[in-house]
Amino acid sequence: MNESRLVCIVDDDASVRDSLSIMLGLKEFDCRTYESSEAFLSAAPDKPCCLVLDLNMAGMSGLDLQEKLGGLPHSVEVIFLTAFADVDVMRRAFLNQAVDFLEKPVVMPVLLDAIERAFERLKSNAVATVRIQSFETLTPREREVMTAIAQGMTHREAGALLGISPRTVEVHKGRVMEKLGAKTLAELVRMNIERAH
Numbered sequence: 001m002n003e004s005r006l007v008c009i010v011d012d013d014a015s016v017r018d019s020l021s022i023m024l025g026l027k028e029f030d031c032r033t034y035e036s037s038e039a040f041l042s043a044a045p046d047k048p049c050c051l052v053l054d055l056n057m058a059g060m061s062g063l064d065l066q067e068k069l070g071g072l073p074h075s076v077e078v079i080f081l082t083a084f085a086d087v088d089v090m091r092r093a094f095l096n097q098a099v100d101f102l103e104k105p106v107v108m109p110v111l112l113d114a115i116e117r118a119f120e121r122l123k124s125n126a127v128a129t130v131r132i133q134s135f136e137t138l139t140p141r142e143r144e145v146m147t148a149i150a151q152g153m154t155h156r157e158a159g160a161l162l163g164i165s166p167r168t169v170e171v172h173k174g175r176v177m178e179k180l181g182a183k184t185l186a187e188l189v190r191m192n193i194e195r196a197h
Contacts, residue, residue: 037065055082077118150192
């Protein structure tokens, strides 16, 4: 099984849990099932996952669980399943960053597409986390040089602004690119823009 692709199924209907687990297991996903939101929270996985979540369950609803996921130490991407689609509920789910909102009985190709999108988000989240950690390794001077270069300044202009030589700007820029894994100036500019937002 592909350990890096964990799908957690939370549904109070055992037949739904079992059938989805079997079907997704055949597609090489590592599946874990939970009968309630509370059961998921008490035994939440210790790594990022895709959560296929029933909306209406006894006890804590799927929406209530979604709102509690921010307290987990890792990313969880949510796909809702429901027999009754309500626009206000869907809106609330999407405002909380749900990947999709699917009606039961779910069509397997549609669910698989949503799961793939969830894993793409998880991958993007992981890359963003690594990038943030990389930014934290930059010295204050390297951050200043990065900002100046990303604003289109030449080495000479950045040096004059920062009170250092153009050669020193070039050295700092090289270190910044190495630390951030930027291969081109365009990549460095994009990373600086992403960091600012």
